Amino acid sequence: VQLQASGGGLVQAGGSLRLSCATSGRTDSTYRMGWFRQAPGKEREFVAAIRWSGRATDYAQSVNGRFTISRDNAKNTVYLQMNSLKPEDTAVYYCALATGFRAYEYWGQETLVTVSS
Numbered sequence: 614v615q616l617q618a619s620g621g622g623l624v625q626a627g628g629s630l631r632l633s634c635a636t637s638g639r640t641d642s643t644y645r646m647g648w649f650r651q652a653p654g655k656e657r658e659f660v661a662a663i664r665w666s667g668r669a670t671d672y673a674q675s676v677n678g679r680f681t682i683s684r685d686n687a688k689n690t691v692y693l694q695m696n697s698l699k700p701e702d703t704a705v706y707y708c709a710l711a712t713g714f715r716a717y718e719y720w721g722q723e724t725l726v727t728v729s730s
Contacts, residue, residue: 617722622725634721660680660706661676665684704725
């Protein structure tokens, strides 16, 4: 399984970005996909997740109401729409894929999001 993240960039505070994560390979066992981020000097943290079937989503409190995770099963792609961005959202973002209830087994490369004040 390979994950390819894209969509990062530089945006002013209050702006929007959409991240994409395209998956390839043996993705038929995908259970959920998630986005994580790691700011400079901080540990990686959970941002959002979505089940690959059904409508279940989950968000970190810090992004709830501003970020929306969605998926396109036909394209094997998950998206993270980020609105009302804040400087504290600046981080490298990663997408990840889990085939079960436990840990995410597959991770994509980072995409950098920089929010200027």
